[in-house]
Amino acid sequence: MEKGFDRIYGAISRRLLRTVDGIIDQRICGQSLVKYVPSVYRDDANGVGMTGSQSTSYVILDRIFSHVSLTEEDSFLDVGCGKGRVLAFLLKEHAPCALYGVEINEISGSVAVEWTARYEQVSVKIGDAFEMDYNPYTVLFMNRPFLPKTFLEFIEKLESTLTHPITFIYWVDQQSGYLLKDRPGWNMQFREKLTSIYGVKIAKAPQYYSIWTYDPGV
16 A cells, blocks of 8 residues: 555656557547446456456567567557557557557547547457457457456366467566466566556555466467
């Protein structure tokens, strides 16, 4: 919990991030993606359902994707893409591959569909992630779209349907990332705790991300 100076420092940092993020959003998307959109279905007591749509700051994404190499042969999917901030970041960074997003919340998903329509490289679908076929994709990104029990169900779906290896990037993994540990075929490639970047505090509490590979042949 933040106290005293840390609280003030954190508030200034988060306001700075939101301001800079909004400026970049306007340049790429023609609108801000900053505003939080509540979940359409969330049951914290039972650990099931979907979380709300909160756009990840560009500075955080820059740190995460510094450990990921995308090629022209890749096909990238953001599971629970919200308003599409990750897709905007990858466009900004000139990612060489096709970019996709799926979002069940029509409020945030419609924003992503609207602004990405100008980019042939990007396609966003409003729909249920559990109804998708993941074999067309080689890299999956998630910003904690599911609570733990639903996350585990999603992982089990991947394990039962994937026919080729994937890279799995999990931002804010501390709530349910442990569920991947010691599962056959899953290997953690990298994990990092983020408190601040370039002296700017990114959240009220430290956040983690991890990068995994999954090979269904193992």
